[in-house]
Amino acid sequence: MKFKSSFFLFFFLLTSVSFAYINVYPLSFDQRIDSMGGVKDFILTNTTNKVIKYQINILKNDDTNDMTSWTEIYPRTLTLKPGAKGEIKMYTRAPKGTVLGEYSTILNIKELEVPKERRNKKNSVDVFTNLKIKLYGYVGKLDSSISLKNIKVFKGKNISNIKLNGVLKNESLRRVNLEIVLADSNEKNSILISETKLKKGEEIDLSNLKVFKDSRDEDKNYSKLEYIYIYEKGAGKFLKKEKIGS
Structure with missing residues (x-):
């Protein structure tokens, strides 16, 4: 299976580099978003050996059928210790009268520097990961066939x-x-x-x-x-x- 996700690496390597990547599941939304709306939980896991802070946003994309303005995400930030898991909740509800069809938004999860962790390191540069996952919902009883x-x-x-x-x-x-x-x-x-x-x-x-x-x-x-x-x-x-x- 293929999904549209983009990784942007920030900062160049100097002496040594600590790599990190974002581990999140599932990678899809695929909910009906009219009527009561669609809800999904995403599990974010810190698989590294350091404390990581994550910034979580919903971004507008270039699709004509965009559902970003109807979408709520919680929490907006998460700080996880090594091996810890955190939960992200996403809720989307289309306004009444929305045209039947498929709609999308982008879930953006970005690693941020933790000041305390930074002070404990010498001669190193972190590579921060910025993950963008395109998610889809739909309006109407669109049966699968x-x-x-x-x-x-x-x-x-x-x-x-x-x-x-x-x-x-x-x-x-x-x-x-x-x-x-x-x-x-x-x-x-x-x-x-x-x-x-x-x-x-x-x-x-x-x-x-x-x-x-x-x-x-x-x-x-x-x-x-x-x-x-x-x-x-x-x-x-x-x-x-x-x-x-x-």
Whole structure:
């Protein structure tokens, strides 16, 4: 799966550099934002060995359908010790009468210098990370819909040999986050083999998807996995089932 996120590194290296990066999950919003609005929690983790202060903002982007002015974020700053986690809450509610469709904003998380930490360092320069994540919401009951063409799955003896072929298209009026599963006719003995995120109207060749290779599934009985199932991730909604043969 690909997401539009940008990293800007500030300050040049002098004698030694302490690298830091921003670890946040999830990387998507994908909520219906009309009526009661959409809410999502993001977990920010400090995976470094130093105290880090984060500045959190919502930024307007170049899209015509921008939802920044309708979006609230809390808190605006977080200071986390090494290994600590913090929660960011985002709420978006579109005004009544907003045109149906997909809308977006940018979640901006920036590392800031902690003065106390700075005084404890000598001959070093920190590299601060500025992360921008484009997030999407939608107005209206925009059902998810996909199509599959020329689907073929080559299974081989184990998961390491699985290959996907065919064309997958998002027929929805919004982006969708998909899970691709192999299973039998009763959806038992199943295995998640890939994930992908498609923009509105986007079409991809399945052969370009990364197939998960989990050693825990090496001993699965692949002879009975004769169907491919596609679900909308997060919503748990079933979208498509195709027989693939042995």
